[in-house]
Amino acid sequence: MAGDDGRSRLRLTITPLPRIGDNGGPPMEEPPEIPTRPSSQRAQLRAVVRVALWAARIGLRVTPLAGVLIAAEAAYWIYQYYPWIEAYLAEPAPLHELQSAASTPQPGTDVHHIVEQSPARADGFLDERIEAPENRVRISRLKHWEINRWYATPNKDFGNQSPRNYLRGKDWETRVRVGRDALIRQGLLKP
């Protein structure tokens, strides 16, 4: 329900996964507040990310019913982003499933290249290899953006350079190894 300040407290029907500390552990983190009428698309996305991260942190899997309740209890606008949240919290899948899904558009998902396209092209790898079915997977759009952010930003793990810079000039196999590891560590690909 919307409060006087025009913000809503998210209420979801959720299925908690059993976790250590469920009995007598610390109380669950409060759900994020979401604006009833966000001022911009950026504000909408920020709220969607906060909902997805909150659900992830407390180990929840949102049921299909939750999508309806998000719309009814919080704000209608977030309903259109429900597939984004659902995709964000999806269980990891085998590689062949992610690859075969690449040809079928799904809301809240993107086609992701295991070996990044532009840097690979810049290093002289051929399009046939970059755009091959083995290199294309369908993943959550929000996780796709997180992986892109990780590739683009400086990182202590790579001597304060970005992973993208680190991989410059490296062979295809090294790029595949890092790209697959990113998918596994993101909880997208079954190890």
Next chain:
Amino acid sequence: MKSRIPQNPSVEELVALFVTIALEQEEANIDFDTKRFNRLFWEMDKVEGLLKAMPGDKRSALVPLLQHPNLEVRLRAAKSTLAVAPEAARATLEALTRITHTPQAFDAGMCLSALDQGIFKPT
């Protein structure tokens, strides 16, 4: 932008600023604001460098942050204490990887891979 690092900072001031920067990094991540994240990264690098240069390597003052309630603070503290408290820092990274579907689990996992492959050698 004016530096937030005070003249002749104390250990406590640097640790407090480290926490502030980590929390702002989390916000920058939520906004997918790479430019802001990058600026904060280099600011944190400077703070860590100042702690490292202090007599006795005062990065050890970041070790209590491994228990911080915020996941991003825990992550940044773990990466910054691998050289001074390797076991506790690594245990924190491993614990973060178990909080699945969070950016911190992802970053912590990639850090462990870099450590195990010898790409990242904390000094």
